[in-house]
Each structure stands twice: as C-alpha cells, then as structure tokens.
Amino acid sequence: MQPIPTRTPAPDAPSFRIRRARRGDAESLAALLREMGYPHGSDAQTVHWVISHPEIEIFVAADLQDRPVGMVSLSHRPQLRLRGRVATVDELVVTESWRRRGVGRALMQQVIERCGARALSVKRLEVCSYGQEELRGFYESCGFVKMDRQVLRYVELEGQHGQ
Numbered sequence: 001m002q003p004i005p006t007r008t009p010a011p012d013a014p015s016f017r018i019r020r021a022r023r024g025d026a027e028s029l030a031a032l033l034r035e036m037g038y039p040h041g042s043d044a045q046t047v048h049w050v051i052s053h054p055e056i057e058i059f060v061a062a063d064l065q066d067r068p069v070g071m072v073s074l075s076h077r078p079q080l081r082l083r084g085r086v087a088t089v090d091e092l093v094v095t096e097s098w099r100r101r102g103v104g105r106a107l108m109q110q111v112i113e114r115c116g117a118r119a120l121s122v123k124r125l126e127v128c129s130y131g132q133e134e135l136r137g138f139y140e141s142c143g144f145v146k147m148d149r150q151v152l153r154y155v156e157l158e159g160q161h162g163q
Contacts, residue, residue, distance in 0.1 A: 016069060016103060018110045021058035023048050028068040029058070036093045059110050061094070061103045070094035072107040076120055084123035087115050092127075108142045
C-alpha cells in the first residue's frame with residue numbers, strides 16, 4: 001500500500017493532513033456523522049467493522065493534534081456490467097469550523113487518486129448529494145457531472161432495524 005500524501009497548506013491556511021481512519025477515531029467519526037444530520041452517528045463496533053472491511057475505506061483530515069476534522073468514506077466493489085470495479089462516496093463531511101478551508105476538496109482528491117489506475121482502477125466513481133444544491137456545486141467543481149438518475153429504496157428493511 002502506498003503512503004497517503006500529506007497536504008501542504010498555504011502559509012496562512014490551517015494545517016491538516018489526510019490519513020486513513022483508525023479504530024481510535026470512532027468517537028470523532030460519530031460526531032462528524034451527527035453534524036451530517038444523522039442523530040445517532042455511529043458506534044465503535046460499526047466503525048471497527050467498516051474500517052476492517054476490504055471494500056470500504058475511510059479517510060480523515062486530521063488537525064495538528066491528529067484529531068479528525070473531516071472524513072470521507074469510499075465503498076468499492078466489482079460489477080459485472082462494467083466489467084470492473086465501481087466506487088461510491090458514501091459520506092463526506094467536514095466539521096463546521098473547518099469548512100471552506102480546502103479540507104473537503106483534499107478528501108475528494110484523495111478518493112479520486114485512490115480510485116485511479118495506480119490503485120483501485122475504478123471504472124466508475126459516483127456520489128449522491130441528495131438534492132443539496134451547495135454540495136452538488138462542490139462535487140461538480142471536483143469534476144463530477146450530474147447524471148439523470150433516480151434512487152429507489154426498499155424502506156421496509158430500514159424500519160426493521162430502527163433507522
């Protein structure tokens with residue numbers, strides 16, 4: 001596995017680095033998910049499970065004290081019809097005090113590089129912004145293009161698990 005490059009900030013910008021999430025980040029990741037609007041965040045067991053899963057990767061932006069200030073989760077899997085690997089950005093969040101400082105863009109750049117030919121060789125990378133116009137603009141500025149698609153869910157399963 002190649003080391004993750006650290007971001008070199010401008011002289012007046014706050015410093016952060018991008019690294020892989022660790023088991024000890026569970027509480028910080030849960031807080032970031034709550035900022036995203038998920039009131040229950042996550043729990044340590046789920047974070048440990050996701051971090052150890054071979055087809056999911058979580059990258060965090062950490063401040064100078066190595067505290068996560070942002071995160072992006074990437075799931076990737078083989079797909080028959082594309083004859084290769086497809087990837088999805090599942091969550092992207094930056095804590096409010098660190099927004100508009102290049103953290104989200106650096107996290108997305110990490111994902112794009114990870115999906116490239118030198119690593120996963122992904123055939124397609126997707127993200128759903130769920131209608132949030134500001135986020136859609138951000139993703140478009142990162143090189144994503146709006147596709148005409150619909151998302152359908154089987155909600156009965158969600159109700160069975162208390163979501």
